[in-house]
Structures are given as C-alpha cells and as structure tokens.
Amino acid sequence: MIVLILAAVLGAASLASAQTTDLPTILVTRQLAERERLAVGDTVQLAREADGANPGTFRIAGIYEPVPDPMRLGQAPLEIRLHLPDLQGLTRNPATPVGAERVDQINITLVDPADAEQFADDINGRTAGVFAMRATDAGGSRETFLVLERFHYAIATVTIIAATVFLLALTIMLVDERRETVGVLRLIGLPARRILMQVFIEGVLIAAAGALFGLLLAIACESLLNRFFQWRYDTALVFVRISPRVAATCVAIAVPLGAAATVVASWALLRRSGLRLARR
Amino acid sequence: MSALPSSTIVEATSVTRQFQMPAGPVFAVRDLSLTIAAGAYTAIQGPSGCGKSTLLHILGCVDTPSSGSLTFDGQDVARLRDHARSLLRLRQIGFVFQRFYLLPMLTAAENVELPQAEAGVSKPTRLERSRELLEYVGLAARAGHRPSQLSGGEMQRVAIARALANRPRLLLADEPTGELDQATGEHVAALLDRVNADGTAVVVVTHDSALASRARRVLTMKDGRIDRETTA
Numbered sequence: 001m002i003v004l005i006l007a008a009v010l011g012a013a014s015l016a017s018a019q020t021t022d023l024p025t026i027l028v029t030r031q032l033a034e035r036e037r038l039a040v041g042d043t044v045q046l047a048r049e050a051d052g053a054n055p056g057t058f059r060i061a062g063i064y065e066p067v068p069d070p071m072r073l074g075q076a077p078l079e080i081r082l083h084l085p086d087l088q089g090l091t092r093n094p095a096t097p098v099g100a101e102r103v104d105q106i107n108i109t110l111v112d113p114a115d116a117e118q119f120a121d122d123i124n125g126r127t128a129g130v131f132a133m134r135a136t137d138a139g140g141s142r143e144t145f146l147v148l149e150r151f152h153y154a155i156a157t158v159t160i161i162a163a164t165v166f167l168l169a170l171t172i173m174l175v176d177e178r179r180e181t182v183g184v185l186r187l188i189g190l191p192a193r194r195i196l197m198q199v200f201i202e203g204v205l206i207a208a209a210g211a212l213f214g215l216l217l218a219i220a221c222e223s224l225l226n227r228f229f230q231w232r233y234d235t236a237l238v239f240v241r242i243s244p245r246v247a248a249t250c251v252a253i254a255v256p257l258g259a260a261a262t263v264v265a266s267w268a269l270l271r272r273s274g275l276r277l278a279r280r
Numbered sequence: 281m282s283a284l285p286s287s288t289i290v291e292a293t294s295v296t297r298q299f300q301m302p303a304g305p306v307f308a309v310r311d312l313s314l315t316i317a318a319g320a321y322t323a324i325q326g327p328s329g330c331g332k333s334t335l336l337h338i339l340g341c342v343d344t345p346s347s348g349s350l351t352f353d354g355q356d357v358a359r360l361r362d363h364a365r366s367l368l369r370l371r372q373i374g375f376v377f378q379r380f381y382l383l384p385m386l387t388a389a390e391n392v393e394l395p396q397a398e399a400g401v402s403k404p405t406r407l408e409r410s411r412e413l414l415e416y417v418g419l420a421a422r423a424g425h426r427p428s429q430l431s432g433g434e435m436q437r438v439a440i441a442r443a444l445a446n447r448p449r450l451l452l453a454d455e456p457t458g459e460l461d462q463a464t465g466e467h468v469a470a471l472l473d474r475v476n477a478d479g480t481a482v483v484v485v486t487h488d489s490a491l492a493s494r495a496r497r498v499l500t501m502k503d504g505r506i507d508r509e510t511t512a
Contacts (some may be wrong), residue, residue: 049448060355098283144300179383180381181383183381184381184382184383185383186342186366187342187369187373187375187377187381188369188370188375188394188398188442189366189367189368189369189373189395189398190370190396190398191363191366191367192363192366193363194364194398236302273339273342273343274342275342278377278381
C-alpha cells in the first residue's frame with residue numbers, strides 16, 4: 001500500500017451508525033483521534049474544501065503514532081493516511097481528466113533504510129523527471145540538524161573546558177588540604193613517585209566513580225526528561241538518549257581528565273620539600 | 281649507654297646551607313664539618329636561628345647543602361636521585377619531630393606499620409614489629425587509638441616507635457621534648473637513651489639542657505658553625 005500523508009485535515013465528522021464495511025479505509029494519527037474522539041470503525045467524511053462541499057465517506061481502519069519529526073516540534077500532527085486512489089478521487093478537480101493529476105512528493109519506506117542511498121541513485125538513473133533523495137535530505141532538514149549538531153558540539157566543548165578548569169581548581173584545593181599528610185609521608189621516606197602513583201590510582205577511582213554516578217544520574221533523568229517533553233509536545237520524539245556510545249565517550253573523557261587533574265595538582269605539591277609541606 | 285662509636289654513618293664536609301631571602305642571602309649553616317659514628321649519641325644545642333635544625337635536616341637528607349658534601353654510609357648523598365634519597369630515609373634514618381607529625385587518620389599501630397609497609401615488609405612481620413615497638417615505648421594498650429586520642433607524650437612515643445620501625449642506623453630528633461611538660465619530656469628522653477643503648481645512633485637537637493646532658497657528645501652551634509664541642 002502506497003501511503004500519502006495529507007498535511008491538513010479537510011473535514012471530519014463521525015457517522016457512527018452507517019453501514020461501513022464497503023467504505024474506503026483510512027488511518028488517523030493518535031493525536032487527531034484523541035482530539036476528535038475517533039475510534040477504529042468510525043466513519044468520517046473528508047472534503048477537499050474547507051466548507052465541506054463534495055465530501056467522501058471513509059472508515060477508520062486504524063490509529064497510528066506518527067513518526068516523530070523534530071522539524072515540526074510543537075505542532076500536533078493532525079493527519080490521516082489514505083490509499084492513493086482515494087486521495088486522488090477526493091482531491092481531483094472535476095474538470096481535470098483522470099490520470100492528469102500531479103503528485104509532488106511520495107515518501108517510500110524501505111525494508112532496510114540503509115539501502116536509501118542506493119535506491120535513490122537507482123531511481124534517479126532510471127526515471128526521467130523524478131528526483132529521489134533520502135527523506136532526511138529533503139526540505140533542508142539535514143542542514144538544519146548539521147547546524148544543531150555543531151552547536152551541540154560547541155556547547156559540549158565549552159562545558160568540558162569549563163569543567164576541566166573547575167575540576168583542576170577543586171583538585172588543587174583538595175590536594176592542598178592534604179599537604180601536611182603528603183609532607184609527613186615524604187619525611188618518612190616515601191618517594192614522590194610512590195605518592196604520585198597512589199594519588200593517581202585514587203584519582204582514577206574517584207573519576208570512575210564520578211563518571212558512573214553521572215551516568216546513572218543521566219540514565220535516571222533520561223526517562224524523566226523524555227516523558228516530560230513527550231507529554232509537553234504530545235510527541236513520541238526521543239529528546240535524550242544515553243546510548244552505549246555516549247556512555248563510553250563520557251567515561252573516556254571523565255576518567256583520564258579526573259586522573260590528570262589529580263596528578264597535575266599533586267605534582268605541584270610534591271615538588272616542594274617534605275619539611276615545608278609538613279610545617280604548613 | 282653501652283654502645284660505642286665505631287664506623288662512620290654520616291660525614292658532612294665543609295657543608296654550607298644558604299637561603300635566598302628578599303633582604304639578601306642568609307647562611308643557616310656555614311662551612312661545617314661533622315661526623316656521626318654508629319651508635320653515637322650526639323646533642324646539638326644553641327640559640328634559636330643558629331642553624332641546628334637545618335643541620336639536622338641536612339644530616340637526615342631532607343635538605344640539601346648549598347655547598348660541601350655529605351656522605352651516608354660512604355655514599356655521596358648529592359649524587360643520589362630523589363627516589364634513592366627517599367629510600368635511604370625510609371630504611372636507614374628515623375625522624376622524630378617536635379610536632380610529632382603522626383598521620384591523624386591512622387591508629388598508633390598503623391602509623392608504626394606505615395614505613396614498614398612502604399619498605400616492603402610482609403603484613404604478619406610488620407604487625408608483629410608494630411606490636412613490639414609499641415610495647416617498647418610503653419603504649420601497647422594504645423595501639424588502636426588515633427593521635428587525637430593520645431596525649432602529647434604518647435604521640436611522641438608513637439613517633440619514636442614509627443621512627444624505629446625499619447631498624448634505622450640513625451635516629452634524628454628535632455626538639456623531641458619541646459612540646460612536652462618536664463615529666464613527660466623525661467620519659468621521652470629516657471626512651472631515647474634506651475634506643476641509643478640498643479645500638480641506634482641518635483642525634484638530638486634541643487634547647488633542653490637536661491636532655492642534651494644525656495648525650496655523650498654535645499655540640500653547641502653559633503651563627504651556623506660549631507662553636508664548642510664537649511664529650512662526656
């Protein structure tokens with residue numbers, strides 16, 4: 001079944017008691033069904049014109065959750081899906097001969113989305129006058145998301161740099177609080193390398209624990225944030241996703257950074273003599 | 281005090297320690313030569329600022345002379361890298377300070393155990409050694425107490441036990457009775473006598489004449505130099 005998305009609802013009215021089995025069928029979005037209190041099996045009338053003239057009668061065969069579109073965030077997807085002949089019959093100008101209609105755009109779902117590029121090349125090579133492209137490339141949405149992605153990278157980079165400075169300052173303060181202990185250890189005869197190694201191990205453990213805590217917090221918040229915004233915008237769009245790759249990246253950045261901050265802070269301390277440190 | 285000086289442990293030759301200060305260089309120790317023999321008991325006296333503690337720190341390899349040479353067991357300390365110097369301190373030299381410098385988060389036994397652990401002593405051996413040492417300083421019953429739960433005299437005795445943990449050849453004490461009352465100071469002084477009698481060379485820096493008088497050799501410093509030396 002080739003399905004077209006009708007962007008606007010032409011008109012809808014429930015005809016609950018009509019004999020419906022031989023009527024053409026449509027699918028309606030969950031949002032539209034909720035707003036108009038429609039249910040599977042209901043019949044509705046759709047018209048091309050806003051005044052409802054020349055309506056067609058259809059039976060609702062199903063209610064579907066539309067594919068979330070971040071480009072239309074905040075707009076309730078009040079849509080229906082019709083079979084192509086029904087759409088043509090509904091929208092054709094009576095003066096237009098059958099077969100002379102024009103279709104601007106068709107969305108095609110492939111079994112394997114990874115074939116999209118190959119499929120588009122195939123279509124473009126075979127059919128003159130048809131231009132196929134990936135849905136994500138259509139309407140400039142990809143460029144929009146590239147800009148957004150770069151913006152996110154910029155925010156992430158600034159956040160990491162600021163967090164590193166903060167972490168280093170915090171670590172220097174924490175290490176400085178232990179200067180007397182470090183001084184005593186140096187006086188007893190612990191080599192600087194040995195203390196540095198201990199501090200490094202401590203730094204790695206604390207950073208790993210911190211990263212783990214951060215991940216658990218993010219995972220806990222992931223569900224809450226998604227639920228809130230999905231409720232707020234009435235969409236199935238996923239706003240936050242902590243994927244294994246994201247988690248691994250976080251740990252890969254946090255642990256070396258935490259350990260390095262601890263070692264840098266400790267190194268500054270260990271360059272001083274044990275006596276000066278112990279005397280405070 | 282049965283042990284007698286025999287072989288040399290530390291030898292300082294023409295040692296000078298100079299500190300750069302905003303008002304100009306200050307000489308804490310000037311062209312000083314000194315030998316500490318195994319089993320010796322030496323006290324260093326003198327007015328404040330005469331360089332006693334600086335000399336002790338140089339002898340203990342925690343400070344480096346600006347000029348001159350220092351040998352420990354025949355090794356030129358200046359040629360040792362930081363790691364080797366640290367291990368020398370860990371295994372051959374025990375330090376006792378006026379302010380004890382015990383680690384507050386560790387118990388008395390753990391404080392004594394720490395240098396042994398760092399020296400690679402096995403757990404059962406160091407537990408036994410820590411128990412022995414705390415018994416030696418009369419604090420076996422306080423093994424599980426943290427420094428904050430101990431009196432000043434008790435803390436100093438734990439510090440002495442810690443200093444002896446790796447059976448050092450040289451024990452250096454910087455004003456060990458400086459923060460203690462007379463009776464407690466006497467107790468600590470008697471303990472140092474006993475340590476020396478058991479064969480460890482002791483060098484003590486002190487203002488306390490009573491403590492200094494226990495040593496067989498008393499050096500009096502003035503302006504960074506040894507002004508007078510008396511031998512019992």
